[in-house]
Amino acid sequence: MLIWYTGKVEKQLSLNQVSKILPGQRTAIFQRYPRPDKEFQSFSLIYGHRSLDLICKDKDEAEAWFVGLKALISRWNCERWVIETKDAKISDTTAKNIEGDSQLAFPFYGSDTIKKDFQNADAHEGNGFGNIFSDVICTGQDRCRISAGSISNSSSLSSGGADTSSGRASAVDNSVRVSYSSAVSSSSYGSGDDFDSLGDVLIWGKGVGAYASNTSGNLHDLRSDTFSPKALESTFLLDIRSIACGSEHLVLVTRQGEIYSWGEESGGRLGHGVDADVCHPKLISVLSGINIESAAYGEFHTCAVSFCGDLYTWGDGTHCSGVLGHGNDTSHWIPKKVYGPLEGLRISSVSCGPWHTAIVTSLGQLFTLGDGIFGALGHGDRLNTNIPREVGSLKGMRVLRAACGAWHTAAIAEVVDFLDPAAAAKLFTWGDGDKGQLGHADREARLVPACVVSLLEPSFCLVACGHDTTVALTTSGQLYTMGSNAFGQLGNPKSDGKLPTVVGGIISSSFIEEIACGSHHISVLTSKAEVYTWGRGENGRLGHGDSVDRNTPTLVEALNDKHVKSVVCGADFTAALCLHKCASGLDQSACSACHLQFSFRRKRHNCYNCGLVFCKACSSRKSTKASLAPNSFNPYRVCDECYTKLCTVVDVKNLKNSGLLEGNPHQLSREATDPDKSLRSRLSKLLTCGPMLNTHRVTASFLYLTPDT
Incomplete structure (x- = not known):
């Protein structure tokens, strides 16, 4: 359930009603009320005959919401999600279904919900959507x-x-x-x-x-x-x-x-x-x-x-x-x-x-x-x-x-x-x-x-x-x-x-x-x-x-x-x-490290950092810094190689905090030095301060075959 407020009025949208998620400003409402400076911060949820059009406060927030909502929505949709190219317009069937009222919501700017009629939901031909949340759209075929x-x-x-x-x-x-x-x-x-x-x-x-x-x-x-x-x-x-x-x-x-x-x-x-x-x-x-x-x-x-x-x-x-x-x-x-x-x-x-x-x-x-x-x-x-x-x-x-x-x-x-x-x-x-x-x-x-x-x-x-x-x-x-x-x-x-x-x-x-x-x-x-x-x-x-x-x-x-x-x-x-790429255990019959075949006794285990499948011997350690872990406060199973890399990052971070690395002429990126500044962490942070998503479902959507903790 997606919950947001327009003024003091609480509104809800059940995510199992959402049929499509569109990045950028591609709906008729966005075409009627364009915000080109916010193109890379926008996306739309299509449900029934309507759409919920959202503008986030920045690119990172838009990315986190897009990933989280996509993961949740995919649970109720059998088909795999496809983001269309700029030249591929929304199909005629979809265009006919998306007629009616649409809500243009600005939850992060405090604007009231705007309700307007759809003319159609065809993507504008000039929109490129190369780097959707990272670019102002340029017209042309390049x-x-x-x-x-x-x-x-x-x-x-x-x-x-x-x-x-x-x-x-x-x-x-x-x-x-x-x-x-x-x-x-x-x-x-x-x-x-x-x-x-x-x-x-x-x-x-x-x-x-x-x-x-x-x-x-x-x-x-x-x-x-x-x-x-x-x-x-x-x-x-x-x-x-x-x-x-x-x-x-x-x-x-x-x-x-x-x-x-x-x-x-x-x-x-x-x-x-x-x-x-x-x-x-x-x-x-x-x-x-x-x-x-x-x-x-x-x-x-x-x-x-x-x-x-x-x-x-x-x-x-x-x-x-x-x-x-x-x-x-x-x-x-x-x-x-x-x-x-x-x-x-x-x-x-x-x-x-x-x-x-x-x-x-x-x-x-x-x-x-x-x-x-x-x-x-x-x-x-x-x-x-x-x-x-x-x-x-x-x-x-x-x-x-x-x-x-x-x-x-x-x-x-x-x-x-x-x-x-x-x-x-x-x-x-x-x-x-x-x-x-x-x-x-x-x-x-x-x-x-x-x-x-x-x-x-x-x-x-x-x-x-x-x-x-x-x-x-x-x-x-x-x-x-x-x-x-x-x-x-x-x-x-x-x-x-x-x-x-x-x-x-x-x-x-x-x-x-x-x-x-x-x-x-x-x-x-x-x-x-x-x-x-x-x-x-x-x-x-x-x-x-x-x-x-x-x-x-x-x-x-x-x-x-x-x-x-x-x-x-x-x-x-x-x-x-x-x-x-994270690998499903069903797609791998052997350990990604030792390459021994899985069997009744040699079980599959996912690494919560790289997502690959390993046997127990090659993934016996746990880390709180795993980038794919659903909970950043608990240690999760990682493979030996990822464990070594994560420890190296933590050591460098500790040295930097202790002042032993002072004098470095450049400022290291927080996201580069801290694995917690990953997409999963940004999403978790947003879930505590943004619209109230079901956090249990968010966690479930990022789990793999074996929830080893």
Whole structure:
């Protein structure tokens, strides 16, 4: 039972009457009385012929209520919950049923209930709902193509041009998987089973031993190549939303909008204000409270986009010819907001090359800045620019995506054919064409964007660039490559790279959802959550357990048992974001640790921190810090690995409270250092002060097979 007050009048709603829960402001009442500034704090409960429309006081409260109500409602609904994409309107049947009176309630603002007639409950076509409780909606079709993460809306190129793109909904699945990174994000696609899952990061390749290790010490001493995916260990338990990789550095964005960076410092690219390497993820304190959505790494600089659409940059401005966009060549060791021509515009995505940056706005404009020696900026000259400058030849088109290589740039823009009113997304390339990376059948440079004429027929949704390679993905799932084939990175041994070539082989029957480029290697993610890599294999960057080059797509078998949500490439290494998914005991016949088969005597037990299933010997300890425990005051069973991690967090917290860790230049996030600041804890706190939900039912909804206490 949901109970709330309008003034002094108590009102109730039985949750078994609720047929649907909709995130954002999607009902007719919200369309009639929009609050765009509260979009990410809103959701609606559909019951019978009416709806209850709610606006929470902040994003965290909205997330907690959404998760809790979804868990309770699902007990009375056999069907699994699906959050619709922005283009998938509420069905005709639902629209007919949701006619009548609706209550627009503002329980956290003390407003009276407003009763109005429904016209219909169709979702507004312009609403994107990428990052539903974390974003102000932008119109246009670029949002509907954005999938996990991720890296959310960013692209990242590292040393030599490692660019990452993430993209669009699968053509065979119109539903949206709730993101690994956010309980209420639609940045990835699939079923509602992924709801509120935490994200695990696995990395492999050159020197990643220094990034994945939980050991303190000198960064250079910890460097070691990793030839197979290795789980990222951290001193603190971070609720990871997305990751971006550079050449020898990484950045994480959490679900709470905080951003962490670590790795080798050079020119201020880590953003901590000090010239020192960092072994573990470290909060960029200057951006605390700004709520970061995505980040992108260049060779010497870093960019971050906030949920409000503001762009922040930092790093070496001298080395990169004013690539930071602040109107000068000055380096910035801490993040600084970019103004100038971008003021008043909302940034939707950014891509970094080693020497230049490409910025896409929500209106479809493309801005570039940095070094223009090979024409990579697309302004018709070879001049450098230290402020964002719009690419004039693409005015009148809607740019959906952009990617930066080392000395070339690629973009996907919608072109309107007057003979065919439907807009088609075409591939444009410009800059250095010495290796054929522009796809124009020659090796000439282009100073302005030129449409790849051999690819006029297909419509594109994703593009990524390596050092001298371009990769483009069509809406039908076909992958085209062009450029250098020195290490087999085109995926076709017979290709000379001058013209775009379709990548076939083992992935020809798969539907590709995401693509990423390192300097000389490529990684893709399919709709079946399979990861394929090919190209240069040195340092183990392909993840096949060796350093052998591959000239055709090869499955990363080490990830077969993982639910991969996103893949991203650094210059010489690769990272994957996987669902840290709770497993039902009915789905596992063996212990997740010792792999011994369960039997009449060897019973199943759930870990209340990671949610996996273990035998008693591998999960004999208990902790009060388990993130999935229904009661934070009682100890609950956890596996041995989680117990060790939780104890480490508690020890660090105690040291910090005792003053032994004073002098740390950055303020650690409370949610990062305290496991109690999890979704479960926020929900429990809300249940004590918000509308009076049945706490017994909330507890039951988070229990697993065996309620060991």
